[in-house]
Amino acid sequence: MLFTSYRLGQLDLPNRIIMPPMTRSRAGVGNVPTALMAEYYAQRASAGLIITEGTQISQQGQGYAWTPGIHSDEQIAGWRGVNKAVHAAGGRIFAQLWHVGRISHVALQPHRAAPVSSSPLVANGVKVFIDPEGKGPQAGVGEMVQHSTPRALSETEIAQVVQEFATAACKALDADFDGVEIHGANGYLINQFIDSQANSRIDDYGGSLHNRLRFLREVTEAVVAVTGHERVGVRLAPLTTLQGAVDDTPQATYLAAAKVLDEVGVAYIHIAEADWDDAPEMPAAFKEALRMIYRGALIYAGKYTAERAEIALCSGWADLIGFGRPFVANPDLPERLRNGWPLNVPDTGRLFGGGAAGYTDYPFVVQN
Numbered sequence: 001m002l003f004t005s006y007r008l009g010q011l012d013l014p015n016r017i018i019m020p021p022m023t024r025s026r027a028g029v030g031n032v033p034t035a036l037m038a039e040y041y042a043q044r045a046s047a048g049l050i051i052t053e054g055t056q057i058s059q060q061g062q063g064y065a066w067t068p069g070i071h072s073d074e075q076i077a078g079w080r081g082v083n084k085a086v087h088a089a090g091g092r093i094f095a096q097l098w099h100v101g102r103i104s105h106v107a108l109q110p111h112r113a114a115p116v117s118s119s120p121l122v123a124n125g126v127k128v129f130i131d132p133e134g135k136g137p138q139a140g141v142g143e144m145v146q147h148s149t150p151r152a153l154s155e156t157e158i159a160q161v162v163q164e165f166a167t168a169a170c171k172a173l174d175a176d177f178d179g180v181e182i183h184g185a186n187g188y189l190i191n192q193f194i195d196s197q198a199n200s201r202i203d204d205y206g207g208s209l210h211n212r213l214r215f216l217r218e219v220t221e222a223v224v225a226v227t228g229h230e231r232v233g234v235r236l237a238p239l240t241t242l243q244g245a246v247d248d249t250p251q252a253t254y255l256a257a258a259k260v261l262d263e264v265g266v267a268y269i270h271i272a273e274a275d276w277d278d279a280p281e282m283p284a285a286f287k288e289a290l291r292m293i294y295r296g297a298l299i300y301a302g303k304y305t306a307e308r309a310e311i312a313l314c315s316g317w318a319d320l321i322g323f324g325r326p327f328v329a330n331p332d333l334p335e336r337l338r339n340g341w342p343l344n345v346p347d348t349g350r351l352f353g354g355g356a357a358g359y360t361d362y363p364f365v366v367q368n
Contacts, residue, residue: 001313002306003338006048006320008297009230009267011178013048013320016313020270020301020322021096021181021235023053025066025129025139025352026359031056033068033078038085039360043331045091048320051181051233053271054098057168061189062108062128063100063147064066066353067136070095070168070175079175087176093364094179094233095172097223101189103243105130116157117150118193118215121242122143126187129352135355137193139362158205158215161189166222169232179231182223185272187243189214193246194247194257208240213260219265233299234261235269239282241273251286258294269294270322273302287317306337332364341365
């Protein structure tokens, strides 16, 4: 089933292999996507769908050095070049819209202001990547530091961030993306509202589960109003405790989140499973419950092999499978999986920052 076609919204995907978001920190001055990024994504256009690395919707939404934005005219022009290259290579591409919330540092914020979050809570030990000497991505030299203490967004500011997501979605369409994915996972801003231990608010955005899901609903509804239902997906990370985001009742919380997204009517939910060594497997019963609650497409990502992907697809609880790390070093991954060819091993020392080395120089089995 992995190599069968699939209709996702308005797109006909030639296979069910998804390239999920992976931060690579290669953006240029002003966080503008570059020609090198266009080459990187175009090399991987044989994926059924590419979802870009996290792309901040505002400078306030940035949490790491050298990540691309989608809020300035120059950034839009840069992404237009990326998308032209991907489409010319026969690919399909969504932009992942990203606001990191508290997972940032004053060095990355406008006027060195404090990052923002649902609540003024610090995730101790959670670090971000900064460029303290301003050497830029080509140098590939940065520093990992504890994220800065955040302040809580006011309700007026929450409404402004919701509008920034909608504006970013509009800019993504202007940049010729095929659609957008809202990043609601991995301990970033939307996740900071959803998970009970990251949200200490006592207003309409905190306390009850209904209130903690309000921001997710408002962002998704605002983006759908811009793009239409068929061009929007949402990434969630149920049952994980990423970057200090912990929920007291994760199964109940994320089944309720899936119900919200079913009511709004997004094209897909992208489930990020735990993918670290010795990570617990997501219970099959939870996956089956998600399938019953949510009627759209379900993408799963997290240490999948071709064999595990076939099981997931044939079991019926997944429609599409994301292969993250394998795409780093294997631009022709679908062909390698189809033929059982060996995979290149990624150069882990060149994942973030730098130039073409460890980014666009991995060989194809059959050179183009």
